[in-house]
Amino acid sequence: MGQFxxxxxxxxxxxxxxxxxxxxxxxxxxxxxxANILSDLENSLINIVAAARHALTSAGxxxxxxYKLPAVIGTAGANVGSYGxxxxxxxxxxxxxxxxDATIALQGALGDADGIIGAFGTGSxxxxxxxxxxxxIGGWGFVIGDQASGARxxxxxxERALLAHDRVAAxxxxxxxxxxxxxxxxxxxxxxAHASKPKDFGRYAPIVFDYAGMNDPVAIDIxxxxxxxxxxxxxxxxxxxxxxxxxxxxxxQAYRPWLDARHKALLAEPKGDVLRGAVELAAKLLxxxxxxxx
Amino acid sequence: MGQFxxxxxxxxxxxxxxxxxxxxxxxxxxxxxxANILSDLENSLINIVAAARHALTSAGxxxxxxYKLPAVIGTAGANVGSYGxxxxxxxxxxxxxxxxDATIALQGALGDADGIIGAFGTGSxxxxxxxxxxxxIGGWGFVIGDQASGARxxxxxxERALLAHDRVAAxxxxxxxxxxxxxxxxxxxxxxAHASKPKDFGRYAPIVFDYAGMNDPVAIDIxxxxxxxxxxxxxxxxxxxxxxxxxxxxxxQAYRPWLDARHKALLAEPKGDVLRGAVELAAKLLxxxxxxxx
Numbered sequence: 001m002g003q004f005x006x007x008x009x010x011x012x013x014x015x016x017x018x019x020x021x022x023x024x025x026x027x028x029x030x031x032x033x034x035a036n037i038l039s040d041l042e043n044s045l046i047n048i049v050a051a052a053r054h055a056l057t058s059a060g061x062x063x064x065x066x067y068k069l070p071a072v073i074g075t076a077g078a079n080v081g082s083y084g085x086x087x088x089x090x091x092x093x094x095x096x097x098x099x100x101d102a103t104i105a106l107q108g109a110l111g112d113a114d115g116i117i118g119a120f121g122t123g124s125x126x127x128x129x130x131x132x133x134x135x136x137i138g139g140w141g142f143v144i145g146d147q148a149s150g151a152r153x154x155x156x157x158x159e160r161a162l163l164a165h166d167r168v169a170a171x172x173x174x175x176x177x178x179x180x181x182x183x184x185x186x187x188x189x190x191x192x193a194h195a196s197k198p199k200d201f202g203r204y205a206p207i208v209f210d211y212a213g214m215n216d217p218v219a220i221d222i223x224x225x226x227x228x229x230x231x232x233x234x235x236x237x238x239x240x241x242x243x244x245x246x247x248x249x250x251x252x253q254a255y256r257p258w259l260d261a262r263h264k265a266l267l268a269e270p271k272g273d274v275l276r277g278a279v280e281l282a283a284k285l286l287x288x289x290x291x292x293x294x
Numbered sequence: 295m296g297q298f299x300x301x302x303x304x305x306x307x308x309x310x311x312x313x314x315x316x317x318x319x320x321x322x323x324x325x326x327x328x329a330n331i332l333s334d335l336e337n338s339l340i341n342i343v344a345a346a347r348h349a350l351t352s353a354g355x356x357x358x359x360x361y362k363l364p365a366v367i368g369t370a371g372a373n374v375g376s377y378g379x380x381x382x383x384x385x386x387x388x389x390x391x392x393x394x395d396a397t398i399a400l401q402g403a404l405g406d407a408d409g410i411i412g413a414f415g416t417g418s419x420x421x422x423x424x425x426x427x428x429x430x431i432g433g434w435g436f437v438i439g440d441q442a443s444g445a446r447x448x449x450x451x452x453e454r455a456l457l458a459h460d461r462v463a464a465x466x467x468x469x470x471x472x473x474x475x476x477x478x479x480x481x482x483x484x485x486x487a488h489a490s491k492p493k494d495f496g497r498y499a500p501i502v503f504d505y506a507g508m509n510d511p512v513a514i515d516i517x518x519x520x521x522x523x524x525x526x527x528x529x530x531x532x533x534x535x536x537x538x539x540x541x542x543x544x545x546x547q548a549y550r551p552w553l554d555a556r557h558k559a560l561l562a563e564p565k566g567d568v569l570r571g572a573v574e575l576a577a578k579l580l581x582x583x584x585x586x587x588x
Contacts, residue, residue, distance in 0.1 A: 081481075137461070141484055143449065143484075144452045144487045147453075159439065162434050162438060163526075166431035166432060166527070166530060167431070169526065187374060189434075189438070190439065193438045229462075236460060
């Protein structure tokens, strides 16, 4: 095996890369644009490589080394059809291993231990590793999935605001604040909803938690509905000896107080982030050659 | 006032027109393509006029009479911004009155009486008339509204099917049937959801009712959630002396057994359909000149 390897978090907002040496030490990091291999394969490839080159430069190495080093890339969609293999085939690294974003998140949070992770950002998804075997649930997206996502919290909020406007459901300080934001014009709320992407809805998530903390009944109801979805998903994954549950993502802290006591008792801080997970898998690749951790 | 008038139901699937004489008798009817004034004003205008011309021909009258006769057009979006006025200004009739689809639906179902209508098709919307004053709630669309629509029933079903697939919620014959339809591949369900419009989701509504009738627990839960939304909306509109509630739309019959007993007791058959409503308003226009029923 060679001297260096590259670990890459190919994320939907940006790509981050780290160069490591044979002992797993990070020598340099780099960043580039987004990787969305399902929707924009070409730019994803460009950004993955750019992040790696920046990491090499930051480590004081020649960026042309990308052609000589092995790399591990974690990115959403790697398990969809042939996308992962296509990315592996198209990348210029000496050898490439493309795994899902969940695989590097799990490795980052748990290291080599068993456990469960739940990630709550614009979307929501769960993964578990038991006796070294990992699997996941959720993450099916905004329209018919992601029940505990920021996007769902925001969508539920706007729906509740319109029901309150129609006097079908009770108003609250939060529904009043939302309607005021749109000049008390339901048509403008609908216009926003039809023009918006999940991340636009997700911007309302912190407000929902803020108002829930101030005992707003509608906010509490929305958060409790999402927390119930988390409870049901964790219960679907949990086994008696499961050592820990790690919550990841921008809403992880906000959800903590709302979780079921059985799950709270298992909460642990993640050991590291997703890039850390990619780095650890790259170190394994450097150490063992072809890893068996896909 | 003249001898004839035209009533037009400018619907999102097709336009239907009827020519009436001074006594309100329908002399002929005609049909043409869709009117969606918010999304396609130009073709809406073409189709409204085409339906009217066909109605005149069917009545044995000269289609060029469109320039000489008054017309009442009911169409969705007539109350949004200046759309209604723009349509009135652009139509070639001797005089045009553009009202909402709800106005002609209410007139068709209730005639001149007070009461409530609830329309359940791809969307869901409610209107009421009390002491001659009408108002409406709901109808805010697929993303954050239309809780009792066919589209929402279908969306809820696919969401429940994925939760069952993940073993987060119980499976049922219905969730099994849905997953089998997509080759037990959740990615394919997600793909459908992301590529689909409300009417595509709405195609699952009859299946949900069928399975609910066969005691499928998931189907019953989905229908009960929608029926609860109907109950809450009707309660928001209802007043003590309200004489009747009419259910309209493709799902009206299917919802009947699921309604609250208080509302069931008030159910009445609609007197006529939406075109009937447009015809009645056209007759008023012919009789009274400028009507005050907008």
